[in-house]
Amino acid sequence: MTTLLGCIADDFTGATDLAGLLARSGVRVSLRIGVPTEPPEETSPFEVIALKSRTAPVTEAVAETQKALEWLQASGAKRFFWKYCSTFDSTAEGNIGPVAEALMKTLGTGQTIYCPAFPENGRAIFMGYLFVGQQPLAESPMKDHPLTPMRDSNLMRLLEPQVTRPVGLADRLTVARGVEALRARLSDLQAGGYAHVVVDAVADDDLHIIAEACQDMPLMTGGSAVAMPLPHLYKAQGLLPEDAPSTPKPDIPKQTIILSGSCSAMTNAQVARYVDTGAPTFRLDPLEVAKTGAQPALDWLAGQNLTQAPLIYATADPASVKAAQEALGTAKAGVLIEDTLAACAVAARDMGARRVIVAGGETSGAVTKALGVTQLDIGAEIAPGVPWTFCTSDGHTLALTLKSGNFGAETFFTDAQDRLDAA
Numbered sequence: 576m577t578t579l580l581g582c583i584a585d586d587f588t589g590a591t592d593l594a595g596l597l598a599r600s601g602v603r604v605s606l607r608i609g610v611p612t613e614p615p616e617e618t619s620p621f622e623v624i625a626l627k628s629r630t631a632p633v634t635e636a637v638a639e640t641q642k643a644l645e646w647l648q649a650s651g652a653k654r655f656f657w658k659y660c661s662t663f664d665s666t667a668e669g670n671i672g673p674v675a676e677a678l679m680k681t682l683g684t685g686q687t688i689y690c691p692a693f694p695e696n697g698r699a700i701f702m703g704y705l706f707v708g709q710q711p712l713a714e715s716p717m718k719d720h721p722l723t724p725m726r727d728s729n730l731m732r733l734l735e736p737q738v739t740r741p742v743g744l745a746d747r748l749t750v751a752r753g754v755e756a757l758r759a760r761l762s763d764l765q766a767g768g769y770a771h772v773v774v775d776a777v778a779d780d781d782l783h784i785i786a787e788a789c790q791d792m793p794l795m796t797g798g799s800a801v802a803m804p805l806p807h808l809y810k811a812q813g814l815l816p817e818d819a820p821s822t823p824k825p826d827i828p829k830q831t832i833i834l835s836g837s838c839s840a841m842t843n844a845q846v847a848r849y850v851d852t853g854a855p856t857f858r859l860d861p862l863e864v865a866k867t868g869a870q871p872a873l874d875w876l877a878g879q880n881l882t883q884a885p886l887i888y889a890t891a892d893p894a895s896v897k898a899a900q901e902a903l904g905t906a907k908a909g910v911l912i913e914d915t916l917a918a919c920a921v922a923a924r925d926m927g928a929r930r931v932i933v934a935g936g937e938t939s940g941a942v943t944k945a946l947g948v949t950q951l952d953i954g955a956e957i958a959p960g961v962p963w964t965f966c967t968s969d970g971h972t973l974a975l976t977l978k979s980g981n982f983g984a985e986t987f988f989t990d991a992q993d994r995l996d997a998a
């Protein structure tokens with residue numbers, strides 16, 4: 576069917592996060608890995624294109640996003656959503672602002688909103704300040720992010736150097752007064768020349784108000800949560816049939832592989848918890864991998880029973896990561912691990928793994944690429960923002976989940992397995 580909302584995400588785990596929240600409504604959501612090379616044929620009402628543009632040079636990120644926009648326009652979409660991280664991961668150069676401005680220009684629209692709030696995962700915005708749990712963004716672990724350290728919590732100040740036109744705020748007091756009050760505020764700001772408007776939200780009710788007030792904007796931007804009410808709003812407008820079919824769930828054999836390259840605090844806790852279950856696990860040390868390559872991990876994997884869901888992980892505490900980065904260089908350490916986990920994914924699939932659980936955005940990019948995955952259908956949600964997806968790899972149907980570093984409960988790796996069986 577014609578696409579109603581065309582979404583572009585700046586990383587892979589962010590794309591599955593958005594697709595998962597949209598799919599909560601029961602509508603069919605398709606996720607494409609990169610801009611499809613073929614023109615759209617069979618499309619879903621909600622299409623998400625996953626890019627790997629969060630930390631790419633600005634011109635590259637803008638060019639890729641424009642290509643994605645063209646594909647989504649060709650699939651019939653007239654409204655668009657630009658998805659970035661709920662912790663507003665970006666630098667003074669971009670890419671959140673420059674991409675938004677380029678999309679606005681192409682779409683001929685004079686205003687968009689910025690709302691990375693995701694209350695279920697502890698991201699809230701008040702008076703333009705972003706909080707992660709109870710901490711302001713710049714006091715949260717995001718202050719030490721290796722690529723996009725977030726050293727200011729004020730979203731207007733973060734956005735201003737990234738854009739050419741004025742940045743305004745629609746604060747929580749306005750949002751709490753409802754849809755009409757928010758529309759009036761946006762309209763006043765537009766009359767004053769404010770093209771970019773940060774919108775406060777601390778709870779899901781705020782997101783409903785924001786989505787309703789902004790549903791007809793050609794472009795909305797934000798984290799995944801502000802897009803979540805859109806399918807219901809489109810149904811209410813009669814744009815989407817009440818019974819729009821959701822993705823059928825294929826039967827997937829139990830053979831499982833778990834690959835973790837995320838080093839976030841949450842993934843460290845999740846790996847530790849999984850090691851404690853007694854499941855088979857193999858730790859990758861980048862310094863060893865630099866000497867031996869992927870072979871020891873592949874040899875270990877070859878001896879595993881995949882029904883026991885073995886885990887291969889490079890997840891390590893900040894001091895070990897720093898030591899590896901100092902010895903090898905940050906990029907080289909990252910690529911060595913990503914390549915090794917990607918090789919393990921392919922080997923596991925060839926051994927019969929049909930359930931693949933991946934932790935980390937960059938890691939997910941490397942694994943999906945190696946598996947040759949180009950399209951994902953969205954299934955049941957394991958944790959807020961982390962759905963199971965279904966895809967084809969080398970002629971096999973796989974269940975694949977891509978977990979953002981910070982998402983999921985400590986029991987995520989067992990939760991994921993249980994959820995697929997329960998769905």
Ligand SMILES: Nc1ncnc2c1ncn2[C@@H]1O[C@H](COP(=O)(O)OP(=O)(O)OP(=O)(O)O)[C@@H](O)[C@H]1O
Nearest residue numbers: 837889891896899909912913935936937938979980
């Ligand atoms: N022990 C390690 N030492 C150095 N680098 C590592 C180590 N383990 C993993 N890495 C690299 O760290 C990076 C982790 O990034 P990734 O995006 O996968 O996780 P994340 O940042 O936690 O996830 P997200 O982007 O979803 O928040 C990858 O490039 C990975 O290869």
Ligand SMILES: O=C(O)[C@@H](O)C(=O)CO
Nearest residue numbers: 588589592660661936979
């Ligand atoms: O919004 C988030 O926090 C995630 O979807 C994400 O973008 C992780 O990289």
